[in-house]
Amino acid sequence: MSYRGITYRLILGTKAGARQRACLIGTYRYVWKLVAIIALIGSVGALGMRVGPRLEGPSPEDAQGIQDPSEVLKPRLTIPSMRLAIPVLNPGIPKSTEKQENEGIWPELRNAEAVRIAFKMKDWITRYNQFDSIIVSADVSVSADLFLVARIVQSNSEVMSLAYQIVDARGVIWSEERTKTYRAEAGWHERYGKTDKDPFDPLYQEIAEEVYRELANKSSSHINQLKRNEFVGPRLSRRSDLELITITRDLAFAKYVSPEYHDCLKNDGNRLKIEYMPEFTSESWSRIMSVMTREEDFVRVIEKYYREFVTKIEPDYRTWQQDAFPIARKLRIEEDKREVLTEINNLGSRLHTTITPTRVDVNGKVVTLTGSVQSQFAAWRSMIIDIYEASKSSNAVKIISADP
Structure with missing residues (x-):
């Protein structure tokens, strides 16, 4: 990034x-x-x-x-x-x-x-x-x-x-x-x-x-697009800018976490464009959603x-x-x-040096993150892919804010 x-x-x-x-x-x-x-x-x-x-x-x-x-x-x-x-x-x-x-x-x-x-x-x-x-x-x-x-x-x-x-x-x-x-x-x-x-x-x-x-202003365009979609029907309907934004943020996370979604977005300079829509009812997508919740x-x-x-x-x-x-x-x-x-x-x-440590429980294995806000967040990010691999259920990962 x-x-x-x-x-x-x-x-x-x-x-x-x-x-x-x-x-x-x-x-x-x-x-x-x-x-x-x-x-x-x-x-x-x-x-x-x-x-x-x-x-x-x-x-x-x-x-x-x-x-x-x-x-x-x-x-x-x-x-x-x-x-x-x-x-x-x-x-x-x-x-x-x-x-x-x-x-x-x-x-x-x-x-x-x-x-x-x-x-x-x-x-x-x-x-x-x-x-x-x-x-x-x-x-x-x-x-x-x-x-x-x-x-x-x-x-x-x-x-x-x-x-x-x-x-x-x-x-x-x-x-x-x-x-x-x-x-x-x-x-x-x-x-x-x-x-x-x-x-x-x-x-x-x-x-x-x-x-x-x-x-x-974006809401007005969103409403107009919804009305056009009703008129032309599902086959010719298009998503509004606001809908594309919310989809993009999901796909960006999925692309970061799993190789399965590496080509769902295209980098165009500093902008992201949707290449295709994945199957949002799949098991792998459900796991993406689970990791999002933990994040x-x-x-x-x-x-x-x-x-x-x-x-x-x-x-x-x-x-x-x-x-x-x-x-x-x-x-x-x-x-x-x-x-x-x-x-x-x-x-x-x-x-100055440290804040309250954050503990992350991944399938019973507890990892303690210490240091500044930035160092804790960086450590969390480095764990994201492992967390995805371990997330067979919504309870696989738990965030514990402080050491006992």
Whole structure:
């Protein structure tokens, strides 16, 4: 699987006096160096337009959707069952430490934001009620119908700018990269700081709205194709783009797992095209579906690590947001700032090198996966073909999230 590397430049958003800026940089470089935990997010440096293979079935959490009907912003479109993946954002950190300092970028803080923003976008898109499942993933190698691939252009607690694209499982880019920027209102923290709102909710909602509009356009074409199929009959009927996307994600997974399906898809540059439809009622296809379900379980374990990370840093991150807005405001005393972020340092020291091991039971043989999120996922991927060979029944493989 190939990926196109993307290099980005960030812009320093706010101007401050030389003395204040020096104080700000010195203080924050010291304290946010404590966020070593972000080693588990190492995959965000390279995102690609080749996206891969699908997972099967929504989790109970996502299938339930939003519990409060008043929070559902749109009625459900006429579309197939679909999954959206939101890879952890590219943090847009220059390689040069000199550029980082000149642009006011603290790498550890940016890496933390790359995870946090992915979940913020997930929460807002969930409210639009269109996908059976939305997952935050380490990169674009997971299975999904659509991918929201984004990067941080600017973020300084007052201004946030995000660039993003929507890509489907075939590798088709739905729109050229778009950039949206939002400036938080003066006095926002005084009015809403003690609520669960975020100063950049309008930005996240705007992106969610755009995802909805793109999907609505595809839904119209899908409905028209269904009507044409009814008119011409089964022999001349054709599949809509949305149906081809969902089939492609299944076939991409099957091609990865089993040689039997190696020629079901054709690589055409960065795009995948269906060569033929396999027999979806065969025993081998049922085994493919079984492995997909186990992959879904594993990806949920990975997402859980990210969610727990965001939950743990949230209080300290919100404190940083408030204290750094506006950037020219007098900083709190340095000791207070250090005390606030010591919690993140303590967390980072525990999770920097390893996360909770994941155990995989394959026909009674237990394999323990250790290391970072990326190393665990890579180890899992290396086991996929063996898991397929062992999957004579749906119970052949079990995911156990932690060692006893």
